[in-house]
Amino acid sequence: MQKLWDISPPVHPGTPVFPGDTPYQQQWSATIAPGCPVNVSAITLSPHVGAHADAPLHYDERGAAMGDVSLDAFLGPCRVVHAIDCGPLIEWQHIAHAVNATLPQRVLVRTYATAPAEWDAGLTAYAPATIERLADLGVLLVGIDTASIDPADSKTLESHQVIRRRNLRVLENLVLDDVPEGDYELIALPLKLTTADASPVRAVLRAL
Structure with a gap:
């Protein structure tokens, strides 16, 4: 069997979330007992908890909800690039070593040596110009192992706006701690949430 890397963080009541x-x-709702043969639960969460895909509706008031987003970008060849401890923004020089003529249409960047268990207000984000250059090279999806492709305190969401303008897709909150640099098959399908601004995904990488 081909090796799988599970790049989704565990989701539980202690999973860190964006403040607010x-x-x-x-x-x-039900537990196994005399007269009840099943356990049934009800869950409440933001669709941005854990590994997730943003829908255009998240950063564009007229954008598509998750259920209307094509799945194509979330499934297929991808490249994992290491830019560990690169600073507040992933600049082009941090990933240029892994960019060549065979660059797949999906790029995931690792910034943490070890994914934090707590909210990280100083998370690393993408520089907007980096996403522009990736889009110029035909990239359809960018991913990151932090909670946002923009700085946590950003009010303008410049990298999200590049995603909107260039019609890219994004995955956030991935866990890439154990994944070597290289090429894989990405499988990270969002739920068909017809009115939602994002969706949790069970993101995995499969050896090519």
């Missing part, structure tokens, strides 16, 4: 966002919560 809805954390994961779970209540039991």
Whole structure:
């Protein structure tokens, strides 16, 4: 069997969320007991908890909701690039070593040596110009192992606006701690949430 890397963080009540966002919560609607053969729970969470895909609706008031987004970008060859501890922004020089004529249409960048268990207000984000250059090379999807492709305190979301203008897709909150640089098959399908601004994904990489 081909090797799989699970690049999704665990989701539970302690999973860090963006300040002000809805954390994961779970209540039991039914539990196995005499007269009840099943456990059934109800969950509440932001669609941005854990590994997730942003829909255009997240950063564009007229953008498509998650259920209307094509799945093509979330499935196919990808390249994992290491830019560990590169600073506040992923600049072109941090990933240029891994860019060549065979660059796949999906690029995931690792910035943490070890993914944090707590909210990181100083998270690394993409420089907008880096996303522009990746789009120029035919990239359809960018991913990152932090909670946002923009700085946590950004009010203009410049990298999200590049994504909007260039019609790219984005994955955030990936866990790339154990993934060597190189090429893989990405499988990270969002749920068909017809009115949502994002969707959780179970993101995995498969050896080519």
